[in-house]
Structure formats: structure tokens, C-alpha cells
Amino acid sequence: MGKDTGRKLVASNRKARHDYHIEDTYEAGLALWGTEVKALRAGRCSLVDGFAQFTDGELWLEGVHIPEYTQGTWTNHAPRRKRKLLLHREELDKIEGKIREKGRTIVPLAVYFKDGRAKVEIALATGKKLYDKRQALRERQDKREADRAMHSRSNR
Numbered sequence: 001m002g003k004d005t006g007r008k009l010v011a012s013n014r015k016a017r018h019d020y021h022i023e024d025t026y027e028a029g030l031a032l033w034g035t036e037v038k039a040l041r042a043g044r045c046s047l048v049d050g051f052a053q054f055t056d057g058e059l060w061l062e063g064v065h066i067p068e069y070t071q072g073t074w075t076n077h078a079p080r081r082k083r084k085l086l087l088h089r090e091e092l093d094k095i096e097g098k099i100r101e102k103g104r105t106i107v108p109l110a111v112y113f114k115d116g117r118a119k120v121e122i123a124l125a126t127g128k129k130l131y132d133k134r135q136a137l138r139e140r141q142d143k144r145e146a147d148r149a150m151h152s153r154s155n156r
Helices: 014-019 034-041 089-099 130-154
Strands: 007-012 020-030 051-055 058-062 083-086 104-114 117-127
Touching: 014 020, 014 104, 014 117, 014 130, 020 089, 020 104, 034 104, 051 089, 058 089, 089 104, 089 117
Parallel strands: none
Antiparallel strands: 007 104, 020 083, 020 117, 051 058, 051 104, 058 083, 104 117
């Protein structure tokens, strides 16, 4: 059997783009157990409550729910365990320096397989205020209405 190539999306966190101003994005590897990989390959993952934080100079992904593998036995994993993110030391130092600024957090945006390896796209983000969310929603609605008007005008 040939090796997987390309990018296969498992889960994305669309709510993160609504709740945060995304500043920088990074691609990190995930240290997983066997049944976690099998559950991901089955397309089962939830990033809704996920975040990343530093512990002893290492970056850990927390709150991400990868349900137990249904065909697993007693070797199954805990669904919400901490998972180590694999990044180069320079990237970790850069992120750690930026995260010290007030109001910044690290959120997962997507989990996917790239060339057969599990990866997570993380983002350095700042939380949006309620009025920012409303303004983004208003801009999206205005753009949609303008596109509809242009489309109906061109169909005449």
C-alpha cells in the first residue's frame, strides 16, 4: 500500500476565528497514542474547548476531545488528556515570548494528516470583544447582500 500524500482535514475550529483575532499560525506535530491516531483517521475529533499552554518549556495541547476508539480494548486512551505539541526550539521560544504579552492565547485551528502524520494548526490569538464580533457579522452580511445585488443585476 502506498504512502498517504497531501493534506486530509480531520477537524477545524471555526468558532476560534469568530472569537479571536488570529495573529500568527504555526504547524505543529502531535505526540499521540495508537488508538488516538485510529480515532483521528476515522474523522473523530473536537477542538471547541481546546487551547495550548507552556509547562516546563514544552507546549501542551489541552481540552481537545478525541473520543475513544470503538474497536479499542483496555489500551484505549483518555479522551481529554494533555498532548504534547512538537515544534522546533526556536519556534517554541518565539511563541513563549509573544504569549507573555497580556491577552494573548494559543488556540488550535485545525487537526489534519499531512503525508500520513497527524498535525495541528495552532494560532497565536487575541480575544475579540463583543462589539468586534458584531461588527464582523455586520460586514459579512453587508458583503453577502452586495454579492446578491450584483448577481441579480448581472442576470437581467
